[in-house]
Amino acid sequence: MALHSVVPYSLISRNSIISIYTLKTASSVSQSTGLFPKLVKMAPTNAAAWLSEEKKHPFEIKESPLGKPEANEILIRNHALAINPIDGLIQTKAFFPLHYPIILGQDVAGEVISIGDKVTRFKPGDRVLGHAVGLMAGRNEACGFQTYTILQDNLACEIPENISYEQAVVVPLCLSTAASGMFQEDFLHLNLPTEPRTASTGQTLLVWGGASSVGSNAIQLAVAAGYEVITTASPKNFDYVRRLGASLPFDYGSPTVTEDIAEATKNKVLAGAIDCIGTTTTATCVDIVRRSQGKKFVATVKGGFAPPTDGIQVKHIFGTTLKDNFVGKTVYKEFLPRALQSGAFLPSPEPLVVGTGLEKVQEAVDLYWKGGISAKKLVVLL
Structure with a gap:
């Protein structure tokens, strides 16, 4: 031309x-x-939203080292990041010791750039979502709030073409949290989810906070594993939790909610409860489980509860523990790809895009911290 x-x-x-x-x-x-040097393709450069010291505000946007994936890892170029409560808690409260400077963020979705020597599931160019678990290991290159992130391949999943990055990125951490509490042997130890859906177990799971991010995933996982789901939500979100698979929603704000759920479950066998809100609601879940037939176990997203003295177990969920056991592989490799492709699993809740660029991460964290977000998850595009 x-x-x-x-x-x-x-x-x-x-x-x-x-x-x-x-x-x-x-x-x-x-x-x-050979008289002139060949034109060399420049290596990509990385940038991150750094938390340079305890309680620093705002994040500092500056260069970050570009990591190289180890044997069972992949490097992705992020196109969407999502915000979780833990991000604001660490920035504002510094409630457990970390070695600063650090990069926060656990929900990412983007394009595979390179893969480790033992990775067979993915190739460069694949669109994936993933749970970035570098924070507790002190690996900033494996954290989320940056342009490039390293992921374990057992905590990543290919995204179907009909699902956008902003839709996919709402899934990872809250999926991991729900799955850790529901399927690990030291928690509820429910049957694993399958696609196509498994036969009914005849048991019922109580999901407290079904319209929350963790609750939205817990409902769908439970249904895929063959359990009936009873959940709580505000009345405006009843249709939402029903779409996800819950059969009986209850108004968490009702003064009779405990009695209502206890009455509804008196002839059912409970598989336990997962409390996706925490603190005061944990005691309510314990009360309901105490009155019901079945497993006397409550998995909760927050600690600080008083241990029951009547044989009921209550345990705090850490959403990263599945990275080292069969649950991570089962959920991210065997279940989620099929369920996303078939439409049996819906990325939920819906994304609420705050803006584009790492500079918007602080705005998104602040917006979440102000409260008032219901059945939505805050997302930043890159």
Whole structure:
């Protein structure tokens, strides 16, 4: 194609033509004679939203080292990040010791750039979502709030073409949290989810806070594992939790909610309860489990509860523990790809995009911290 067919000829300076000719000639000569150095593709550069010290506000946007994936890891170029409560808690409260500077963020979705030697599930160019678990290990390159992130391949899943990055990124951490509490042997130890859906177990799971991010995932996982789901939500979100698979929603704000659920479950066998809100609601879940037939176990997203003295177990969920056991592999490799592809699993809740660029991460964290977000998850695009 002639140069003037794409650029008005009058706008092409003599120097521009000479420069283009020189570059083209140099490239040709280098290939044929080796007299000129070859044009080298520049390595990508990374940037991150750094938390440079305890309780620092705002995040500092600056360069970050570009990690290299180990044997069972992948490097992705992030196109969407999501915000979780833990991000604001660490920034504002610094409630457990960390070695600063650090990068926060656990929910990512993007394109695979390179893979480790033992990775067979993914290849460069694949669209994936993943749970970035570098924070507690002190690996900033494996954290989320940056342009490039390293992921364990057992905590990543390919995204179908009909699902956007902003939709996919709402899934990882809260899926991991729900799955850790529901399927690990030292928690509820429920049957594992399958796609197609498994036969009914005849048991019922109580999901407290079904419209929350963790609750939205817990409902769908439980249904896929063959359990009936009873849940709580505000009345405006009843249709939402029903779409996810809950059979009986109850108004968490009702003064009779405990009695209502206890009455509804008196002839059912409970598989236990997962408390997706925590603190005061944990005691309510314990009360309901105490009155019901079945497993006397409550998995909860927050600690600080008083241990029951009547044989009921209550345990705090850490959403990263599945990275080292069969649950991570089962959920991210065997269940989720099929369920996303078939439409049996819906990325939930819906994304609420705050903006584009790492500079928007602080705004998104602040917005979440103000409260008032219901059945939505805050997302930043890159």
